[in-house]
Amino acid sequence: MSKTIVILGASYAGLLVAHKLLKHTLPVVKDFKVVLVSPSTHIYGNLASVRAIIPGQFSDEKLWMEIAPGFKNYPSGAYSFILGKASAVDPSSKSVTITQNDGQEVQQNYDILVVATGSRVADGMPWKNEGSYEHGKETLHGMQKRVQSAKSIVIGGAGPTGVETAGELGFEYGKVKDITLITSGDHVLVGGLPAAHAASVEKQLEKMGVKIIKSTRVTSSSTTSDGHTDLGLSNGTTLTTDVYLPTVGVIPNTEFMPSNLLNDKGELIMDNYLRVKNTDSIWAAGDVIDLQRSQVMLTEAQGKALAKNLDLYLKGKDLVWYKTDGPPTLAVTMGRSKATGISGSMKIPGLVLWWFKGRKMGTDMLPKYVTGAGM
Incomplete structure (x- = not known):
């Protein structure tokens, strides 16, 4: 009897698994159908969001790619798409309740469920897109207008997203806008880079006009009557800014x-x-799982491993253990001409990182996820 594989989420992990199953497993196993569920008709190149908040850096066509055309060549009946979000999962009956974008609820049964719904961020920031394609564009375009008109911008959090955002804003506006990066640590990228390496990142940001406030948290945020934002800080002071960009608080969509x-x-x-x-029938990859930190490179590795194990499972073969003990790797851009990172204890040359990441900020990867090319 034909099996139904429901994949929740159509971003990096979800699309990778769907294409691998349809391209490589279906010709052999034949008796299954993939049902892909997503609230967006397009995949969003969120790696580029830190640069995309600056008007004119990326066209909408570079940041979003339609999903459906990439599946048009698979056999009829082997694939379907539901525009909506999962609102409940019942493992006992193997069913998913899906709230469609039009507000209607549908029940979808599954034999295998893949959860690849990713994560979201607080305060409606454009670092992720958990809603529709139209909502994502509206959010980003609104932020671009705010950034362009702002005289002062504060970034809360100095992890990779915060540092990259500060670098992009400093590169573009460091001489004409007041840009501040706030970190709770005693240096930026705590947990990602050693202090000595982080110090060079801080110097580069400061050269671009970014002010860094260390060992301080944003404890409150409120909008003033004239449209500014008052930030309460853990050091007891208040900072007023035109635009506040929080980059902390990633929430798994589970x-x-x-x-x-x-x-x-x-x-x-x-x-x-x-x-x-x-x-016995629910699988997952990406930001929703507890095995590794959230990182696109790791999400891709997990998606490939998951697709391989589903292939083996459907063929009745032994599964392969997914290893999580590789060297920690981090790559961050600092504007449109600088980048730095490490793999284990080895520093990666900035030119290498700029070439592979900094030039296009991952937008060049979207076609392979949409079409499954090379997967």
Whole structure:
């Protein structure tokens, strides 16, 4: 009897798994159908969002690509798309409740469920797009207008997103706008780069006109009557700015999953076969899982491993253990001409990172995810 594989999420992990199953597994196994569920008709190149908030850097066509054309060549009946979001999952009946974008609810049964719904950020920032294609564009365009007209901008959080945002704004506006980066650590990129390496990042940002406030948190944010933002800081002071860009508080999109399958961060509790623990038919990859930190490079590795194990599972073969002990790797851009990073204890040359990441900020990867080319 034909199996139904429901994939929740159509970004990096979800599209990768869908294409690999349809391209490589279906010709052999034949008796399954892929149902892809997403609230957006397009994949969003969110890696580029830190640069895209500056008007004129990327066209909408570079940042978003339509999903449907990439699946047109698969056999009829092997694939379908539902425009909506999962609102509940019942593992006992193997069913998903999906709230479609038009507000209607549908029930979708599954034999295999893949959760690849990614994560979202607080305060409506454009670092992610959890809604429709139209909503994502509206959010980004609104931010571009605010950034362009602002005289002062504060970035809250100095992880990779915060540092890259500060670098892009400093590169473009450092001489004409007041740009401030606030970090709770004693240096930027705490947990990602050693202090000595981070110091060189700070010097580069400061050369571009970015002011860095260390060992300080933003504790409150409120909009004033004239449209500015008052920020309460942990050092007891208040900072007023035209635009506040928080870059902390990533939330896994898993609220529709049973709570007994989640840890206290809202992440799915996984085994090393990329299967959700205490289930026999739910699998996952990307920002929703507890095995590794959120990073596109790791999401791609997980998606490939998951697709391989689903292929083996459908063929009745032994699964392969997914290894999570590789060297920590971090790559950050600092504007449109600089980049730095490490792999394990080795510093990666900035020119290499600029070439592979800094030039196009991942927008060149979107076609392969949409079409499955090379997967």
